[in-house]
Amino acid sequence: MPILLTLWVSFRDWTGIGSPFDSEFTGIDNYRELLVDPGIRRKDFAISIRNTFYYVIIVVPAQTVLAMFLAFLVNQRFLRGRGAFRTLLYFPSVTSSIAITLIWLVLFFPSGIVNRVLPIDTINWFDEPNGVIHNVAGVFGVDSAPSWARQEVFELSMWEWLSGPSVAMFAIMLLAIWTTSGTMMLIFLGGLQNINPEIEEAAAVDGASWWKRFRYVVVPLLRPQVYLTVTLGVIGTWQVFDQVYAANQGGPQKTTLTPAFLVYSQAFKNSKAGLAAATATILFVIILTFTWIQRRVTGRSDEAA
Amino acid sequence: MKRTTSQVLAFVAVLAVSAAACGDSSDDSAATTVAAPATAATTAQSPPASDDPGAELRAWGWASSETEDSTLTGLLGEYSSISGDSVTFEPQPEYDTALQAALSAGDPPDFFYVDSFKLPDLAAAGALAPIPDGVITDPGDIYPSLQSAFTFDGTWYCPPKDFSTLGLVYDVDALAEAGIEPPTTMEELAVAAAALTTPDRKGLVFGPELARAGVFMLGNGGYIVNDDVSAMTLDSDANRAALQYLADMFQAGNASTPSAIEAGWAGEALGQGKAAMVIEGNWIVGFLADNFPDRNWDVVEMPAGTEGRGTFAFTVCYGVGAEHESDAAWDAVDYLTGPEGAAKWTDAFNVMPARQSLRDGWLSGHEKLEPFLNGAEYAHAWQFTPGFGDVVGEFNTQFEQLIAGDITVDQLIASVTEAGESVLG
Structure with a gap:
């Protein structure tokens, strides 16, 4: 029902104030503004897609691998205080995302603990709009767009598309990986406890090191859990909102703007609820597509295994 | 019955939009009313002589300081004892979201705060009742610039409760x-900023946004759009000079x-001695008094540009x-914004009365703040038209790049003008 209503509103010029039934039908105008007509709306949408795309392709694999690894560690029967470790690792997942983002902001202050620990020049993490890939390219002397990258595709130049996540977004990614891996770890723990310990013992008797046991015995047996966590991860990361809202509200220089945040700001700050609904609908389609691709990919490797 | 169904549907539509925006976060403030604890003042007043039980009104505003909440509740208590109507003030944590949900569901509060920035959106959507003739005491007393801030398409919608200016x-x-x-001039400001900058302190600090940078454009006789927000006027020598002046200073x-x-906002930087x-x-006044009482500060009007x-x-109405x-709602609003209510309201803390007749009385308690009040002239x-917020956002983004030295003034003007034209059509 809400999905259908969102779809319905996305074809109207509803401002978000007053009843949507008084708004006018505007056909595909909202979608045109986001996808076809050049202008600020399409540009903001393109920027949000770029930001979130990098966010998804980095956060999802990282949190899945980390979670699997943590689950494997805390599942070791020889580990003392397993319960305490599990609680500690799960803690960030049950803390309010807004509260934890604020703590993160303090940690990443220029004079914060992260800058003190890292042996690099002080970085004002959450205020740094430069792309990570741009920064790496800068190390190799490429600090402005080469001629092939100046061409504009969908409002942004190739150079802007290839910027990578900004340093500010990167800090939010680290936060997301840290907080979500606790939840995913629980899913993997559930999977691990379903694995008959004799299988691992047999591998150990055969002389497999712990790494080999992890890589060749445990990981293949956890395939259903991998499928679940990656699917949840893809859906969750495309919808990233809380952290962005609490940290930077899309800044610096729109580099932490995400489609979900755009939906919020269009609907509630800019009185463009119709446009927001259209953005939400496109986001929905993107998530469906990604989930479908991911299903195809994991499905194929299932046959190979 | 039909009406109820459509109200429910409308509400679900709002929830759908907010659910899409928030994922499964627990931020459900849109749907919940956080009622202010009813104080003795609002509830325990016995109605005056008549047997009329009086209307029960709900007022909404955003949550701000405790002083502000308690001043307003006290004022509403006084109003209850005069009129016999009882008014409950319910501050909302996520105000825009909460108000939009209430309006869409067809159950808005009787009267509520409206920021001048938001007024065109609300008025265009027909959410606000225009002021009926004669319900507001002496409208000519209100500063014309503030009255026009709450006028949309020639209709005056609501009386300002107070206002603030930049200094x-x-x-x-x-x-x-x-x-x-x-x-006193922009040239002197640049010289002063240079002289006052030390390794631990910056001469001049302000947020990289149109709501600050714009005062320099205005001082030079320029601005981002024309008066009725129908055409971009960013591409002018006046703006170019102002933006270049700021870029150079940064x-x-x-x-x-x-x-x-490492300051949350400029006020904090001043308090910490980093600026x-x-x-x-004028909102900085209470903040400094509460958090940095030792900081010896003063204020002057914005330094003048060429014009x-x-x-x-x-301003908020x-x-x-x-x-x-x-x-009853208009009667309560008139009390709060009228000569008596507004005097009590603005005396309690550092917002300025929107009525010219209150100027001298207010200044006798806030001598130091005269430059802010002079700004009213x-x-x-701070107001545009529905949908223009995107252009302001683009200006802010480009302005950040300008002061970082990533783009030139001409590039900023070109891309913000392009963004503005795509919105204004």
């Missing part, structure tokens, strides 16, 4: 130490954004919802 707030000791007089290291020096001068409004001084007026418009209302 140049400075650290008296820092200026005295450097032997500098408070600057790139020379004499000016800074608050975040670059010698900041561009802020005089420029500042913005930020009490709007009466079109849905439940009642005489030439202030530009």
Whole structure:
């Protein structure tokens, strides 16, 4: 029902104030503004897609691998205080995302603990709009767009598309990986406890090191859990909102703007609820597509295994 | 019955949009009313002589300081004892979201805060009742610029409760130490900013946004759009000069954004001694008094550009919802914004009365704040048209790039103008 209503509103010029039934039908105008007509709306949408795309392709694999690894560690029967470790690792997942983002902001202050620990020049993490890939390219002397990258595709130049996540977004990614891996770890723990310990013992008797046991015995047996966590991860990361809202509200220089945040700001700050609904609908389609691709990919490797 | 169904559907539509925006976060403030604890003042008043039980009104506003909440509740208590109507003030944590949900569901509060920035959106959607003739006491007393900030398409919608303007707030000791007089022109400001900058302190600090940078454009006689927000006017020599002036000051290291020096906002930077001068409004006064009582500060009007001084007026009014418009609601609004209520309201803390007749009375308690009040004479209302917020956002983004030295003034003007034209059509 809400999905259908969102779809319905996305074809109207509803401002978000007053009843949507008084708004006018505007056909595909909202979608045109986001996808076809050049202008600020399409540009903001393109920027949000770029930001979130990098966010998804980095956060999802990282949190899945980390979670699997943590689950494997805390599942070791020889580990003392397993319960305490599990609680500690799960803690960030049950803390309010807004509260934890604020703590993160303090940690990443220029004079914060992260800058003190890292042996690099002080970085004002959450205020740094430069792309990570741009920064790496800068190390190799490429600090402005080469001629092939100046061409504009969908409002942004190739150079802007290839910027990578900004340093500010990167800090939010680290936060997301840290907080979500606790939840995913629980899913993997559930999977691990379903694995008959004799299988691992047999591998150990055969002389497999712990790494080999992890890589060749445990990981293949956890395939259903991998499928679940990656699917949840893809859906969750495309919808990233809380952290962005609490940290930077899309800044610096729109580099932490995400489609979900755009939906919020269009609907509630800019009185463009119709446009927001259209953005939400496109986001929905993107998530469906990604989930479908991911299903195809994991499905194929299932046959190979 | 039909009506109820459509109200429910409308509400679900809002939830759908907010659910899409929030994922499965627990932020459900849109749907919940956080009622202020009913104080003795609002509930225990016995109605006056008549047997009329009086209307029960709900008023919404955003949550701010406790002083503000308690002042308003006290004022509403006094109103109850005069009128016999009882008014409950319910501050909302996520105000825009909560108000939009209530309006869509057809159940808005009787009257509520409306920011001048938001007024065109609400008025265009028909959410506000226009002011009926004669319900507001002496409307001619209200500053014309503030009255026009709440006028949309020729209709006056709501009376301002108070207002704020921007001024140049400075650290008296820092200026005295450097032997500098408070600057009165933009040239003097640049010189002062350079002289006041030390390794631990920036001469001038303000947030990288149109709501601050715009005062320099106004001072030069320019601005981002024309008066009725129908055409972009950013591409002018006046704006070019103002933006170049700011870019130079930032790139020379004499000016800074608050975040670059680890301050949440310019007021905090001034309090911490990281800024010698900041561009802020009168809301800074209470903040400094509460958090940095030792900071010796003062304020002057914004330094003049080639065409005089420029500042913005930020103002909030009490709007009466079109849905439940009642005489009682207008009566309460008139009390709160009328000569008596507004005097009590603005005396309690550092917002300025929107009525000219209250000027002298207010100044006798707030002598130091006269520069802010003087700004009312030439202030530009902080207001655009529905949908223009995107252009302001684009300006802010480009302005950040400008002061970082990533783009030139001409590039900023070209891309913001393009963005503006795509919105204004």
